[in-house]
Amino acid sequence: MPTSQQNQPMKYIFVTGGVVSSLGKGLAASALGTLLELRGLKVIMQKFDPYLNIDPGTMNPYEHGEVYVLDDGAETDLDLGHYERFTHTNLSRLNNLTSGQVYQSVLAKERAGKYQGRTVQVIPHVTNEIKDRIKEVASKMTADVIITEIGGTVGDIEGLPFLEAIRQFGHEMGQGNVLFVHATLVPYIKAAQELKTKPTQQSIAKLREIGIAPHIILCRTEHPLDQDVREKISLFGNVPIEDVIEVRDVKHSIYEVPLKLHEERFDDVVCKQLNLTTQEPDLSKWRHFVQRVIHPTHHVRIGVVGKYIELQDAYKSIYEALTHAGAANDCKVDIVRVDAEAIEKGGPDIYLSGLQGILIPGGFGDRGTEGKIAATGYARRTGIPFFGICLGMQIAVIEFARNVCGLKDANSTEFDKGTPAPVISMMEEQKKVKQLGGTMRLGNWVTKLTEGTKVNELYQETTINERHRHRYEVNDEFKDQLESNGLVISGVSEKGELAETIELPNHPFFVACQFHPEFSSKPNDPHPIFRGFVQAALQHHGTPEELA
Template identity: 45%
Template structure:
């Protein structure tokens, strides 16, 4: 039977509960245990697919095509777990399941209520994860903050799970904040109040993780343990990291967090091998070169909007090329108005245009692609970034000034990008989500990167390149280097007379890990280093 670690947080949001949960999962995995990861989100949306990245960060896509919370990206990068749709539930999905059961008469005419029906469904999903994964330990991150009304069903379900499974099989890890007030004094009262709120719903935390700007003295930890009714030594500190979130596994291991959790779960003495993290940090601390990449996105975009792309560049720089990475954020809408685009890109060694939706900033993104092509700067386009390569070629080289995507302009005479159902032939109009097979053309740069004719990559796309224009694109130096095995849609472009210019329809960023960078990002960073020289 699987054991469960239930991770909650209090005081305020954005304390890093997803990273803390991921770190716990990583340390347990480094201890030789099979783990599973799960996120319980309090929003009513059935999934994260329609939530603005400005509100909730990027949409992370699993291999089986689920559009999920960005914390699953952290789960994937910190562990080796292959996440699925079952790894992320929202309260909207829970209510949807319960309503479907009620409509099917599965409750035998009983009144359907939050307790027991909603909480039973939450418990069923959590237990099901343990059963189907066969994991020794399931780490469950419960979204939201203790005290918020939307977290109540999850907390009640967690309380029941701890009681039903027993303290050796389900433990509570609570993340709180120790603020630093004027004068540098640390205050423990917010942590005490947060734990009190958790106790009021019937959960006594077994382990406390306290976010703080700096280290916390043992006397403060002992005070917190005493007032929060936790075992002495069960209070840990998550300080601000110096260079990377990947410092956390080493920090927590040195404090003994993994040993404490293993002890609480009755899993005995185990050796935790964290060499993958110490090796990564060693490379991070001793770079042999520096690299600066320009990432062009929508106006004032937040780092979390393109979280996986940023992390993939980071992995490729540190592990793949022993380089120190700086990412320059560039606003596409500002580019539309700038008079000196040369100055914007003067200090970058490579340019990335990640996936985007909507027309805002389109001309700035298009100008970026054209600049990278004309000035031979290493360029990586993902999703819309790849589609813009076709639009740029059509407008700049083919002379089709009105060439566009039907996502933005419906009456273009040269709709080089459109919905599959708008294109000639029997095309499927369903949005492509999740992993599917891609065929790479021999002799292309993409083939030399993968060294394989067939690969599997994850997708999140609806609009595609219209293959009627393929011959014209090739004639003007834009080569089709990959296509989908299932529907033959174009999956990748590359510029013929360019040192490194590749666009892909799929999303390689979703599978990159710190110790195993994705080959496409690895090759891109290597090309950027050569360009810098």
């Protein structure tokens, strides 16, 4: 793990985007973090989001994709998942700032009289709040480089205070300490059979209107940039031609991005402009991981049964954790996305037969619940390796209670408040909660594992820390009945009152957990449950056989 080079002043990199959204600023920023770490630098990453929500915790997955939870319980943008997967940085709520948080803080100070009766304005009060967050991160977290991604697109009205704040910050820190990297689109017009630089030119011009002149231009493109295109962007962007960096679409995996950017000398250019003296990066381990992802020996088909299945970003961390675990087992994980509501209509056999593994992810609400229960029962009966996460564990308990314990009406009070067998119920402290945002059981909590169980074998530990995000728990009143029928509660909370992991000992692999292990999986350090699940799937031939 990189250590800070105390003899060099802290450097700041700001990554902005233009032309269109979804350019991959977060991936580019993460890949740069990887390359700088491999050069021996300590990197901190953060995301500034212009939307007015306090955080994405209450946003619909269709609006925002996955909510990524940090150790301290902060509900953040999914790009922070990329940051933690690609680097060794351990993030906190300080590393994700939204307009909602900024204005909330400014208004609270105004009500408390902190501004001494002055007129409160975007400049300087809002911009000062944004700059103060950068300074707070710099003072509390040791690093050589802080990389800050600015969400949204240049020209968005809600993003203007953030851009003005980083402009001011760059002026205050001085030349050589701050670097502006601008990601833009260079589209290919098929009819003309050529790349067009005009959108990039206009995006840079818009950024200049705000007072920011980019030092490096990242050109997202489907085709190689020829010399003429590079020269034109260099001329109109007012940067040396070597500072025009091609970011072409990768063929196989997002983990190729650091390798491609290194080929473009992106990290060399950054270090040169910031006067950073570093070693050459050792990319051997990263290359080895990428090769295992691209050229595996084996394949497995794992079904992810959810209700946001058509949305790629809804289960982003789960898909990445499966990729990590696949590489560790020298196999490609072919993810089969299964709509839980389709199972409700057609039954599990149609959609799940032939799979080597079934995973039920987290979620909220009752839509698709019965389909998930049917999928879980199918896995339990047929011996297909099963992995349930958060809601997936609660679903597994409901299915077991109904079909093994004989509690035919068993359910969660989230789905049926009047169920006569509430095997899943809301935590007592949650019943008093009125506001939704940031009020669940969130962040890192201790789990104690029972020796000799599957999870104990996978972790090789008896005490673990994992991230949580939920309101409902296994109802303690039904634990004895569940366990007497064969369900093993293999992990409990620190004080022993809450079930954290469950498993079936007579099954090839049937494990579920109340926490979210996908948030702590990394490319060269896959999460142990995911690794074990994929290994079990690799050993399963997809032929359903009724278990005794």
